[in-house]
Amino acid sequence: MVECKELTLKYKDGHKENLVLDNVDLQIQNGENVVLLGPSGSGKSSLIYLFSGLKKPTSGQILYDGVDIENFNQKQFSDLRRKKFGYIFQMHFLVPYLRVLENVLVGAPKMTAKYKNRAQSLLDELGIGQYSGKRIYELSGGERQRVAIARALVSEPQIIFADEPTASLDHDTAVEILKLLKQFKESTTLMIATHDISILDGDESIVRIEHHKAVREHGKIS
Ligand SMILES: Nc1ncnc2c1ncn2[C@@H]1O[C@H](COP(=O)(O)OP(=O)(O)O)[C@@H](O)[C@H]1O
Ligand SMILES: [Mg+2]
Numbered sequence: 001m002v003e004c005k006e007l008t009l010k011y012k013d014g015h016k017e018n019l020v021l022d023n024v025d026l027q028i029q030n031g032e033n034v035v036l037l038g039p040s041g042s043g044k045s046s047l048i049y050l051f052s053g054l055k056k057p058t059s060g061q062i063l064y065d066g067v068d069i070e071n072f073n074q075k076q077f078s079d080l081r082r083k084k085f086g087y088i089f090q091m092h093f094l095v096p097y098l099r100v101l102e103n104v105l106v107g108a109p110k111m112t113a114k115y116k117n118r119a120q121s122l123l124d125e126l127g128i129g130q131y132s133g134k135r136i137y138e139l140s141g142g143e144r145q146r147v148a149i150a151r152a153l154v155s156e157p158q159i160i161f162a163d164e165p166t167a168s169l170d171h172d173t174a175v176e177i178l179k180l181l182k183q184f185k186e187s188t189t190l191m192i193a194t195h196d197i198s199i200l201d202g203d204e205s206i207v208r209i210e211h212h213k214a215v216r217e218h219g220k221i222s
Contacts, residue, residue, distance in 0.1 A: 001027060001028065001029055001030060001065060001066075002027075002028045002051065002062070002063070002064055002065075002159060002189065003025075003026060003027040003028065003062075003063050004024055004025065004026050004050065004051065004057075004060060004061065004062050004063070005025055005060055005061045005063065006023050006024075006025065006059065006060040006061070007021055007023070007024040007025070007026075007050060007057050007059075007060035007061070007062070008021055008022055008023055008024070008057060008058045008059045008060050009021040009043070009046055009050065009055075009057050009058050010058045019212055020043040020046050020212065021043050021046060021047060021050075021057075021209075021212055021213075021214075022212035022213060023060070023213075024047070024060070024212075024213060024214045025214075026207065026214045026216075028189060028191065029189075030158070030187065030189055031187050031188070031189055032189055032190070032205050033182060033190045033192070033203065033204045033205060034189070034190065034191045034192070034204070034205045034207055035192050035193075035194060035200060035204040035205065035206055035207065036048070036191065036192065036193040036194070036207050036208075036209055036214075037194065037195065037197065037206055037207070037208050037209070037217075038195070038208055038209030038210055039195065039210075040195060042209040042210060043209050043212070044163070044164075044193035044194075044195075044209050045163050045164075045193060047193075047209065047214065048161050048162075048163050048191060048193055050062060051161065051191060052081070052085055052087065052159075052161045053069055053077065053080065053081060053085075064080070064084075082109045082155065083109050083155055083157070084155075084157055084158045084159065085157050085158075085159055085160075085161065086107065086151075086152030086153060086154075086155060086157035086159070086160040086161070086188070087152060087160070087161050087162075088145075088148050088149060088152045088160065088161070088162040088163070088165045088181075089148075089162075089163050089164070089165070090163060090164040090165065090167040090168055091168075092144055092145060092147070092148040093148075094136045094144060094147055094148060094151075095136065096135065096136045096137050097135065097136075098135070098136065099132065099133050099134060099135060100123065100128070100131050100132045100133065100134050100135075100136065100139070100147055101116075101119055101120060101123065101132040101133065103136060103147055103151060104119040104122065104123065104147060104150040104151045104154050105119050105154065106151055107150075107151035107152060107153075107154045107155055108154045108155055109155050115154060115155075118154055118156075119132075119150065119154050120132060122149075122150040122153055122154060122184070123146075123147075123150050125184060126146045126149060126150055126180055126184070127146070128143055128146050128147070131143065141168055141169055141173065142169055142173040142176070142177065145165065145166070145168075145169060145173075145177050146177070146180065148165070149165075149177070149180060149181055149184070153184055153185065153188075156186075156188075157188055158188060158189060159188060159189040159190075159191065160181070160185060160188055160189070160190050160191070161191050162181065162190065162191065162192040162193070163192075163193045164193055164194055164195075165177065165178075165181070165192065165194075166178060166194065166196070166199055167194070167196070171198065171199070174196070174199045175199050175201075178192075178199050178200075178201075179201070182203075192204075
């Protein structure tokens with residue numbers, strides 16, 4: 001399980017303080033598909049960065065299986081990020097001059113045959129196995145986002161953080177990418193930020209970020 005306790009994030013803007021998250025408590029069970037909904041500027045990305053250790057809170061804790069990430073030393077923390085976390089962003093941050101397979105391997109903790117084979121079979125499963133030797137700039141937006149999914153999955157992470165992973169795609173491609181992500185994640189926990197509820201299919205756990213809090217929503221979303 002991953003959780004945050006009394007998590008607060010403020011940004012300093014000159015003399016003003018901008019409160020983004022105020023004493024947020026949220027527990028996420030292993031294997032859950034959590035979707036963070038909320039208007040632009042509500043703090044979805046911030047919450048993803050905090051949970052993934054890319055940003056430090058102003059106060060409060062992030063705990064993995066009960067252990068505060070603040071207690072991890074540098075090596076434990078980098079192992080956590082490299083081996084247990086996968087990241088997918090709206091700007092997918094693929095390396096344009098590397099080949100597709102090499103881009104997937106950027107997410108692998110080691111350059112071993114095991115990971116090379118896993119990278120290729122993920123590309124096969126995602127329907128772009130035949131492009132493994134192509135350069136990123138030769139692919140469409142949807143194909144690039146599949147490469148980003150393969151890169152996030154190659155290390156068999158425990159949790160995938162996806163910040164607006166479908167925002168640059170047309171609706172049908174966005175729906176398909178979300179479906180693929182859920183289909184191939186195995187037992188992985190998924191934490192996705194989006195403002196587009198039209199791509200959801202109802203099996204997600206909805207967490208609404210509003211008024212600086214994270215509120216679990218039950219029942220049908222609208
Ligand atoms: N690096 C930063 N410095 C100052 N303010 C920031 C920074 N990043 C985000 N913010 C502010 O924090 C608030 C939440 O931003 P963000 O988490 O990106 O929201 P969302 O992803 O829901 O659009 C916004 O008011 C934004 O302007
Ligand atoms: Mg955002």
